[in-house]
Amino acid sequence: MTNNGMEGPEQKAYEQLHRKLEGKGLLFILLTTVAISIGGLVEIVPMFTASYGPEVHAGVTPYTPLEVAGRDIYIREGCYLCHSQWIRPTRAEVLRYGEWTRAFEYRYDRPFLMGSRRMGPDLQRVGGKYPDGWHYEHMRDPRSTSPGSVMPPYAWLIDARVDPADVTASIRALKRTGIPYDLNEVSEVEASLQAQGAQVVTNLAGAGIESTWDTEIVALIAYLQRLGRDGSAVLSEDDASASSGAGEEGDR
Amino acid sequence: MTRPLFPPRSPPRGATCTLRTDRPVNQPRYDDKIVKMFLGATILWGAVGMLVGVIIALQIAYWPANLGLPWTTFGRLRPLHTNAVIFAFGGNVLFTGIYYSTQRLLKTRMWSDALSKLHFWGWQLIIVLAAVTLPLGLTQSKEYAELIWPIDVLITIVWVIFGANLFGTIAIRQVKHLYVAIWFYISFVITIAVLHIVNSLAIPATLLRSYPIYSGLTDGLVQWSYGHNAVGFFLTTPFLGLMYYFLPKAAERPVYSYRLSIIHFWGLVFLYIWAGPHHLLYSALPDWAQTVGMIFSIMLLAPSWGGMLNGLLTLKGAWERLRTDPVLKFMVVAISFYGMSTFEGPMMSIRSVNGLAHFTNWVIGHVHSGALGWVGMISFGMIYWLIPRLYQKELWNAKWATYHFWLATIGIVLYTLSMWMAGLMEGLQWRAIDQQTGLLQYPAFLDIVNRLMPYYWIRVVGGTLYLVGMVMLAINYVKTIRGPETAAAAVPSPAPAD
Numbered sequence: 001m002t003n004n005g006m007e008g009p010e011q012k013a014y015e016q017l018h019r020k021l022e023g024k025g026l027l028f029i030l031l032t033t034v035a036i037s038i039g040g041l042v043e044i045v046p047m048f049t050a051s052y053g054p055e056v057h058a059g060v061t062p063y064t065p066l067e068v069a070g071r072d073i074y075i076r077e078g079c080y081l082c083h084s085q086w087i088r089p090t091r092a093e094v095l096r097y098g099e100w101t102r103a104f105e106y107r108y109d110r111p112f113l114m115g116s117r118r119m120g121p122d123l124q125r126v127g128g129k130y131p132d133g134w135h136y137e138h139m140r141d142p143r144s145t146s147p148g149s150v151m152p153p154y155a156w157l158i159d160a161r162v163d164p165a166d167v168t169a170s171i172r173a174l175k176r177t178g179i180p181y182d183l184n185e186v187s188e189v190e191a192s193l194q195a196q197g198a199q200v201v202t203n204l205a206g207a208g209i210e211s212t213w214d215t216e217i218v219a220l221i222a223y224l225q226r227l228g229r230d231g232s233a234v235l236s237e238d239d240a241s242a243s244s245g246a247g248e249e250g251d252r
Numbered sequence: 253m254t255r256p257l258f259p260p261r262s263p264p265r266g267a268t269c270t271l272r273t274d275r276p277v278n279q280p281r282y283d284d285k286i287v288k289m290f291l292g293a294t295i296l297w298g299a300v301g302m303l304v305g306v307i308i309a310l311q312i313a314y315w316p317a318n319l320g321l322p323w324t325t326f327g328r329l330r331p332l333h334t335n336a337v338i339f340a341f342g343g344n345v346l347f348t349g350i351y352y353s354t355q356r357l358l359k360t361r362m363w364s365d366a367l368s369k370l371h372f373w374g375w376q377l378i379i380v381l382a383a384v385t386l387p388l389g390l391t392q393s394k395e396y397a398e399l400i401w402p403i404d405v406l407i408t409i410v411w412v413i414f415g416a417n418l419f420g421t422i423a424i425r426q427v428k429h430l431y432v433a434i435w436f437y438i439s440f441v442i443t444i445a446v447l448h449i450v451n452s453l454a455i456p457a458t459l460l461r462s463y464p465i466y467s468g469l470t471d472g473l474v475q476w477s478y479g480h481n482a483v484g485f486f487l488t489t490p491f492l493g494l495m496y497y498f499l500p501k502a503a504e505r506p507v508y509s510y511r512l513s514i515i516h517f518w519g520l521v522f523l524y525i526w527a528g529p530h531h532l533l534y535s536a537l538p539d540w541a542q543t544v545g546m547i548f549s550i551m552l553l554a555p556s557w558g559g560m561l562n563g564l565l566t567l568k569g570a571w572e573r574l575r576t577d578p579v580l581k582f583m584v585v586a587i588s589f590y591g592m593s594t595f596e597g598p599m600m601s602i603r604s605v606n607g608l609a610h611f612t613n614w615v616i617g618h619v620h621s622g623a624l625g626w627v628g629m630i631s632f633g634m635i636y637w638l639i640p641r642l643y644q645k646e647l648w649n650a651k652w653a654t655y656h657f658w659l660a661t662i663g664i665v666l667y668t669l670s671m672w673m674a675g676l677m678e679g680l681q682w683r684a685i686d687q688q689t690g691l692l693q694y695p696a697f698l699d700i701v702n703r704l705m706p707y708y709w710i711r712v713v714g715g716t717l718y719l720v721g722m723v724m725l726a727i728n729y730v731k732t733i734r735g736p737e738t739a740a741a742a743v744p745s746p747a748p749a750d
Contacts, residue, residue, distance in 0.1 A: 018514050022429040025422040029438055032521060036443045036485075039525030039548065040450075040477055043541055047470040072461070076389035078327025084611060088534040092683040095692050103536035106468030111393050114472050114535065118611040118682075119312065121697045148698045152311070152318030152325045166458065173457030177465060 057104040059234035062179045063226065065189045066196040068170050069162045070223025073216050074113070077154060084115030085124045085227065098125035098232070105231035108179055120151060125228035132200055133207025135221045157217040164190035164214075196222055270428040271359070277426050282355040286368040287348055288642055291635065293376060294344035295726050298631075300383075301336030302719045308333055309715050313708035323387035331398040332386040337623065338396060338486060340379045345631040346490045347375070347414075350437050352638065353497040354421055357431045363420030367413050374410035378403060390460050394475045396482050397451050401462040404452040411448065415441045432513045436493030439521045443485035451478035469537050477528035483619075484524035487627050488590075492520075492559050495587065498634045499566055502579045508565035516558030523552050530601035533610065542603070549601030556594030563587040578653035582633030585661055589625025593618060608683070613704070614675025621668045624718055629660065632725060639732055646738045648731035652724050659721035666714030674707035 021028055063071060074080070087093050089100040101124050106112060115122075130138075137144050140158060142151040168189040175181045183189050197213025200221050204211045211218055271277050311317045311326045318325045351368065355361055362368050381403050385391075391398040399407070418441055422430065430438075451474055454462035466474050500507050507513065529537060529545025564587055567580070574580050596618050600609045609615060636653050640646055647653060681700045684693035694700055 012511070015511060015514065019429065022431075022435075025419070025425070025430060028430060028435065029419065029422075029442065032435070032439050033442050033446075035518065035522045036439065036446065036525050038522070040446075040528075043526065043529060043544060044470075044473060044477060046538075046541075047473055075391060075393045077322075077325065078330060078389075078391070078393075080393060081327050081330050086535055088607070088610075090534070090607065090683065092685060092692060095685075096682070096695070096697075101536055103469050106472075106536075109468045110463040110466070110471065112468055112471040112475065113393065114532075116395060116531065116611070117615070119701070146698060148702050150312060150315045150701060152315055152327075153320060154325075155320070156322050169457045170461065170463070173455045173461075173463050176455045177463055177467070 057107070057234055059237070060104055060107050060230040062108045062174075062181060063223070064196055065167050065171055065183065065192045066162075066200075066219050066222040067226050068174065069167045069193070069216075070219035070221070070226075071113075072170065073157065073220045074223060075111070079123075080113045080115045082115075082117060082119035082151070083121065083123045084118050085122065086114040087122055087124045093122075097122045098228070099235050102231060102235070104234075105228070110174065110177055110179075120149075123224070123227055125232060127225045127227040127229040127232075131207065132203040132221050132225065133209055135224055136204055136207070136209050136211070136217060139217055139220065157220060158211075158215060160216040161214050162193065162216055162219050164193055167193060193219075200225075272426055272428050277359075280355065280360050280426065283351070283362050283365055283368060284642055286362070286365070286372060287352045287638075289372050290344050290348040290351060291638065291642065291729075293372075294341060294348055294631070294635070295729050297336060297340035297344060297379060299719070299722050299726050301333060301341045302715070302722050304329055304333040304336055306712065306715045306719050309708070309712045313705060313712055322389065328387050328389055328391075331391055331395075332383065334396055335382050335386065335398065336379070338482070339382075341631075342487060342627055343375060345627075345634070346440070346486075346494070347371070348638070349494040349498065349634055350418070350490070352642075353433055353494070354418065354437065357427065357434055357497065358421055358425035359427050360421060360424055363417050363424055367417040367420075371410060371414045371417060374406065374413060378406055378410060381406070385460075392452075392454070392462065392464075394451065394464075395479050397448070397475070397478055400460055401452070401454055401456050402459060404448070404454075407448060408445075408452075411441075411445055415445065431496070432507070432510075432517065433493040433496040435517050436489045436496065439517075440485055440490035440493070443481060443489075443521070443525075447478045447481050447485070451475060469532075469535065472532055472535070473529065473537060473541070476531035477525070480528040480531060481525055483622070484520075484527070487622065488524075488556075489520060491627055491630055494634055495559075495563050495583070495630055498630075498637055499563055499583050499587075502577070502583060502633065502637050503567050503570040503573070505566050505568065505570050508562050508568065512558050512562045516555040516562065519555030519558065520552070523548050523555060527552055527601065530606065533601075533603050533606040546601050546603055546606075550598045553594060553598045557591060560587055560591035560594070563590075578650070578657050579633045579637045581654070581657045582629045582636065582660075585657075586626050586629035586633060589621055589629065589664070593622035593626060596621065608679040609675060612675035612679040612682075613671045613707070614679065617668045617671025617675060620671065621664065624660070624664045624667060628718070632656065632660065632721075635725065635729075639729060643733050644737065645732055645735055648728050648735055652728050656721040656724045656728075659717045659724070663714045663717030663719075663721065666710055666717065668714075670707040670710035670714065674704045674711075677707075678704060 021031070085101070087097045087100045094100055105124075106114075134145055136158075138146065139154045141153050141155075142149040165186050168183075168186045171181050171183055171189055183192060194213050197218045200218045201211050201213055204218075307317065308326050308329050311329070322328070351362065378399075382399055385400060385403065386398060390400050392400060418437060422434070453466075454464045456462040464471050496507060496513070526548035527545055529541045530549045533542050533546065535542070564584070567574075567584065570580070574584060599605055600614070600618060636647065678700050681694040681703075685691070686693045
């Protein structure tokens with residue numbers, strides 16, 4: 001039992017050293033920990049420093065309570081599993097979905113919902129692309145607006161209700177992560193939900209659809225209609241100032 | 253004649269060992285009951301997880317299969333499928349193999365039977381909680397880390413229990429040197445703990461909901477460092493550990509090269525972590541991070557293929573047994589798929605290739621060539637080797653093991669080929685620009701979706717074949733353990749680490 005197969009003239013120095021290491025369990029565990037830590041530290045830590053962290057842009061505002069509720073429904077139903085929120089900077093993507101996504105647009109995204117698979121189209125700039133009534137019909141029966149779609153219907157969103165107390169809990173938690181909300185009480189959150197929900201309800205009524213401000217479908221529509229709009233506004237502003245700057249150059 | 257780069261050594265590594273001299277050596281009595289418990293759980297959850305996989309594959313080909321109920325839609329069942337096959341099937345199979353081999357490699361019973369039991373029941377509780385919460389839509393949305401925060405806390409506790417038990421066993425070992433399989437188990441315990449904790453840090457809003465402490469792209473980078481390394485350190489390194497124990501056992505050959513195992517172990521554990529950002533190529537993540545992720549992903553090819561070669565070359569001199577031994581059939585195909593997917597992965601991490609492949613079915617095909625091909629097949633090989641030895645009974649139907657092998661192999665081929673074709677097709681059509689007009693050549697997204705239907709159906713067939721094989725294994729297992737003792741079975745009692 002003495003021959004362990006490791007001895008002999010062929011053995012390289014590092015093999016002998018490693019053989020010794022194999023006899024020291026704790027050291028082996030520590031070295032493994034070091035080996036697996038380096039890559040993560042090098043890549044992730046800089047994300048928290050100012051020079052590499054997401055650019056801050058005043059034009060991007062936090063999600064409203066109704067949009068937070070809608071986003072939570074989007075997460076609950078696993079929408080992100082088939083729809084990305086991430087337009088890549090290529091010509092075809094910009095033609096198909098609009099301006100490519102900048103880092104600052106994700107600023108208030110907790111969790112991020114960039115997605116990894118496009119069973120359906122990207123939703124980064126779906127906000128404002130279709131009327132509220134379209135989204136309502138699309139959730140009720142996807143094939144009524146999009147013939148040939150493979151999306152399942154989400155008819156239960158029409159009747160299910162958003163609980164203001166639940167949304168308040170979300171807002172409080174999001175506030176603790178550092179998002180600047182000045183809403184604290186359930187009554188304030190409920191007022192905000194009701195005000196924004198009423199707007200969606202009015203839009204739906206214009207399409208002949210009856211709904212109430214506290215239904216899940218209204219919250220989801222509010223979230224979807226919000227997607228990409230802040231970013232688009234900021235980007236077109238930047239464009240405008242850039243081209244006016246170029247104009248001045250030309251005048252000189 | 254030149255000397256081979258990695259000369260084989262004999263006698264086989266692991267066939268002999270140095271016992272510790274600092275304490276009296278006892279004849280160990282191994283805890284095989286815990287191994288049997290994990291094995292039973294593996295087979296049950298494997299069948300369930302793969303069944304859910306077939307259902308969601310069908311839902312894409314035929315949307316009415318979503319059944320119109322909230323808890324049966326694709327969006328809720330897909331996380332159930334991934335969690336079930338990775339953590340319920342994959343997890344239990346790893347614990348089966350680790351508890352069996354660690355005791356024998358270290359010539360000692362597990363440090364604590366109580367911790368072993370807590371680990372087992374804790375893990376099964378997590379699985380049941382996942383199976384309840386995910387269909388209810390309770391999710392954190394991070395892929396493979398969907399479970400809500402109270403379950404995350406439970407996972408942490410159970411993981412610490414497992415780690416303590418494994419490290420405790422290492423501490424009381426009667427063998428001086430740690431065999432290569434143990435190195436991989438160590439990397440598994442440490443890395444999964446780090447990844448799980450870092451990625452799950454969140455502020456709870458209610459008992460059922462929380463928001464991560466990271467936002468936007470930082471959250472994305474943390475998640476994909478987790479997501480990629482869950483593949484690396486849950487589905488790759490510990491399974492390599494199983495390969496290093498069970499392949500030499502099944503082939504009755506020594507591991508090909510000790511030197512290669514040192515190099516590829518440290519190469520893998522160091523390089524893998526860096527590769528996460530390849531999931532965010534062409535995003536707004538800083539360019540340097542994307543490039544570093546890409547470069548390290550490409551470098552990963554070397555240690556990955558090191559492992560593949562060490563596995564395949566271990567079979568040198570045993571190749572003729574492939575014709576008759578289903579265990580070796582499974583293992584060789586597993587290692588081959590490991591080689592293929594670890595070639596494909598680095599290739600898909602090249603920025604320009606990723607530009608085509610990302611968001612498409614190609615990625616799904618890639619994942620499944622690794623999951624069905626590598627993880628599934630090495631597990632099945634190990635299980636068919638273990639059953640007769642654990643229960644001291646001959647397999648109820650050895651022919652079924654061979655049928656299972658062929659069903660699974662054909663299933664994988666149908667699955668991966670259809671997804672490769674579907675992925676290439678949609679990737680190319682999404683990006684095609686009409687040279688005359690400068691506009692999109694296929695502007696209607698839904699037309700592209702509908703062109704993929706034949707491939708989605710082929711995938712359903714492939715997945716079903718794979719599931720049928722799994723069910724045959726389950727039946728074979730139940731029939732075997734319920735069957736009569738085959739006294740003095742043809743199967744020798746497994747000698748402790750020999």
